[in-house]
Amino acid sequence: MGRELAITGHTELIGLVATPIRHSMSPQMHNAAFDALGLDYVYLVFEVGKEELKDTVAGLKAMKVRGWNVSMPNKGDIGQYLDHVSLVSELCGAINTVVNDDGVLTGTSTDGTGFVRALKENGLDIKGKKLVLLGAGGAAAAIMAQCAIDGAREIVVFNKKDAFYAKAQERIKLIEEKTGVEMHLYDIDDKALLKQEIDSADVLANATSVGMVPHQDSCLVEESDLHEGLYVFDCVYNPKDTLLLQRAKKVGAIPVSGVYMLLYQGAESFKLWTGKEMPIDIARKAIG
Numbered sequence: 153m154g155r156e157l158a159i160t161g162h163t164e165l166i167g168l169v170a171t172p173i174r175h176s177m178s179p180q181m182h183n184a185a186f187d188a189l190g191l192d193y194v195y196l197v198f199e200v201g202k203e204e205l206k207d208t209v210a211g212l213k214a215m216k217v218r219g220w221n222v223s224m225p226n227k228g229d230i231g232q233y234l235d236h237v238s239l240v241s242e243l244c245g246a247i248n249t250v251v252n253d254d255g256v257l258t259g260t261s262t263d264g265t266g267f268v269r270a271l272k273e274n275g276l277d278i279k280g281k282k283l284v285l286l287g288a289g290g291a292a293a294a295i296m297a298q299c300a301i302d303g304a305r306e307i308v309v310f311n312k313k314d315a316f317y318a319k320a321q322e323r324i325k326l327i328e329e330k331t332g333v334e335m336h337l338y339d340i341d342d343k344a345l346l347k348q349e350i351d352s353a354d355v356l357a358n359a360t361s362v363g364m365v366p367h368q369d370s371c372l373v374e375e376s377d378l379h380e381g382l383y384v385f386d387c388v389y390n391p392k393d394t395l396l397l398q399r400a401k402k403v404g405a406i407p408v409s410g411v412y413m414l415l416y417q418g419a420e421s422f423k424l425w426t427g428k429e430m431p432i433d434i435a436r437k438a439i440g
């Protein structure tokens with residue numbers, strides 16, 4: 153879709169600072185949404201790594217840029233250059249959105265709100281619910297932090313005994329202390345325990361990269377681990393119809409695609425910058 157508005161002296165910039173980042177679908181999503189609402193903004197990506205991050209933040213602030221997204225490798229580092237960091241970012245240790253209010257920079261993470269809203273749009277409020285979460289990396293941290301803030305009853309995390317596992321122990325302790333939510337961390341190789349925890353869960357979410365191309369034939373749970381009425385969320389959005397979602401459909405569980413987490417995290421950032429609701433159907437079409 154081409155831009156309807158001419159770029160003029162009034163056009164405002166929104167950026168994305170990360171590397172590598174040329175593959176991102178965020179420009180298509182945000183520019184289509186700006187265009188649909190007649191908002192005179194343009195969204196561009198900038199290949200910025202850790203070494204240039206401090207100067208980039210100072211430059212964007214000096215240029216009075218309204219806001220920007222942040223992705224790897226900068227999500228964990230950018231907080232030190234900002235004035236405020238939200239509770240969810242404090243808990244998940246990452247920032248994906250910065251808002252510039254007249255020179256005051258605030259960082260937050262919208263990945264978790266994207267997850268919670270995707271569930272809500274499919275009929276489930278996370279408040280009072282039990283979540284079983286596969287993975288303890290960046291996406292999982294944002295999800296556990298936001299679900300804890302939003303009043304989930306219990307969050308059970310399963311991960312491999314890799315480097316993420318030890319870090320997750322500390323993160324879970326912090327989230328428990330700050331929110332009072334009951335949380336547990338277990339080894340994902342304990343398949344009997346995994347099945348038992350899923351049996352009493354309202355939501356199962358995969359926040360590992362398992363199932364993503366080129367490993368789309370892999371899945372961490374069997375069909376027999378799932379049950380009717382369970383919400384099965386796959387953060388993986390490439391492919392859109394993952395093996396996990398296919399298994400969910402077969403047993404009458406409710407599949408929720410990571411495409412919607414991607415859209416709703418974008419929508420939350422969009423609202424923080426513009427004060428407007430992102431037109432989801434248009435943004436959805438723009439990312440294909």
Ligand code: NAD
Binds near residue numbers: 266290415
């Ligand atoms: P990450 O590298 O921070 O974490 C990877 C996680 O996967 C870790 O917990 C790791 O232990 C686990 N893992 C890796 N290989 C595994 C295996 N073979 N078996 C079991 N666990 C394994 O990555 P991330 O940024 O958290 O991303 C994870 C996935 O979520 C990716 O597929 C990414 O595309 C997706 N994601 C989606 C959205 C969205 O908006 N839908 C947002 C962020 C991430």
